[in-house]
Amino acid sequence: DAKTTQPTSMDCAEGRAANLPCNHSTISGNEYVYWYRQIHSQGPQYIIHGLKNNETNEMASLIITEDRKSSTLILPHATLRDTAVYYCIVRVPMNYGGATNKLIFGTGTLLAVQP
Amino acid sequence: NAGVMQNPRHLVRRRGQEARLRCSPMKGHSHVYWYRQLPEEGLKFMVYLQKENIIDESGMPKERFSAEFPKEGPSILRIQQVVRGDSAAYFCASSPETPRIFNSPLHFGNGTRLTVT
Numbered sequence: 001d002a003k004t005t006q007p008t009s010m011d012c013a014e015g016r017a018a019n020l021p022c023n024h025s026t027i028s029g030n031e032y033v034y035w036y037r038q039i040h041s042q043g044p045q046y047i048i049h050g051l052k053n054n055e056t057n058e059m060a061s062l063i064i065t066e067d068r069k070s071s072t073l074i075l076p077h078a079t080l081r082d083t084a085v086y087y088c089i090v091r092v093p094m095n096y097g098g099a100t101n102k103l104i105f106g107t108g109t110l111l112a113v114q115p
Numbered sequence: 116n117a118g119v120m121q122n123p124r125h126l127v128r129r130r131g132q133e134a135r136l137r138c139s140p141m142k143g144h145s146h147v148y149w150y151r152q153l154p155e156e157g158l159k160f161m162v163y164l165q166k167e168n169i170i171d172e173s174g175m176p177k178e179r180f181s182a183e184f185p186k187e188g189p190s191i192l193r194i195q196q197v198v199r200g201d202s203a204a205y206f207c208a209s210s211p212e213t214p215r216i217f218n219s220p221l222h223f224g225n226g227t228r229l230t231v232t
Contacts, residue, residue: 034220043119043206043223044158102148102171103208103221105158 003027004088009110012082018075020109022088025069032091033064034103035073037084044087044105047073078113085110119144119209119224127230134194134201136227140209147190148208148221149182158206164190197231204228 005023012018024033034049048055048062050071055062061074075082087108120139128134140147149161163171164184175182179197184190194201205228208221 038158043225044208046220046222049220102160102163104160105150107157 003090003104004106006086006088006106006109008107009112011112011114012075012078014080014113014115015077018073018078018082018111018113020073020075020086020088020111021070022072023070024088024090027068027090028092030092033062033068033071034089034091035060035062036087036089036103036105037082038087038108039081039084047086078111080113080115083111083113119207119222121205121207121224121227123227124225125228125230127232128197129232130198131196134197134229134231136192136194136205136207136229138190138192138207138209138224140190140207141211141222144209144211144222146210147184148210149190149192150206150208150223152204152206152226154203161192194229197229199231202229202231 003024003026032049032051035047036044037047038044048057048060050062050064052064052068062071064071085108087105089103091103119141122137126134138147145166147164150158151161152158160174162175162182164182166184167186179195181193204226206223206226208223210219210221
């Protein structure tokens with residue numbers, strides 16, 4: 001079962017920042033937080049991941065709280081093409097205790113970017 | 116660097132036929148994962164393979180479904196005697212194998228949409 005909780009849906013105005021929250025209160029010390037998105041009819045697209053430090057790449061920023069029980073994905077300037085279902089996933093690294101490294105997807109957040 | 120390639124993109128089978136779905140991982144990747152997405156539902160893990168080995172098949176139905184990832188060639192997901200309930204999008208993902216990149220992300224293909232008539 002997924003170990004994260006996300007809002008079912010969110011709206012964002014085009015050009016504004018989209019802030020997508022995720023709760024993962026039972027996260028373990030060796031579990032990473034991953035974000036993926038799925039645009040209609042396409043395969044999931046990797047966005048970003050982190051352990052405890054904030055991370056930034058060309059797509060987004062990931063803010064992880066100090067206690068690691070929640071995180072926020074930030075799309076700095078949302079466009080219409082960012083409309084998608086966004087998944088927050090916690091995952092054990094491959095070499096830990098025989099974990100099989102798979103991703104378990106929950107229901108995600110449907111982000112609708114409005115013109 | 117080509118991404119994960121899946122073919123065919125669309126596959127139509129009649130009930131009782133066999134479906135074969137192919138997945139070529141990204142160059143340098145030797146781990147393959149298969150997921151299924153039923154209409155209007157989320158992605159469900161099916162199986163995780165490394166070259167010539169099934170590592171985790173906890174999400175595979177017990178009957179009619181099988182997967183392989185041979186030493187040479189693509190990974191194959193085979194569904195025998197398909198039924199209407201098998202109609203879904205099947206996604207493949209790959210990741211590299213290296214002791215240093217133990218938390219590398221999975222990269223997904225754009226899926227095969229199977230329709231059983």
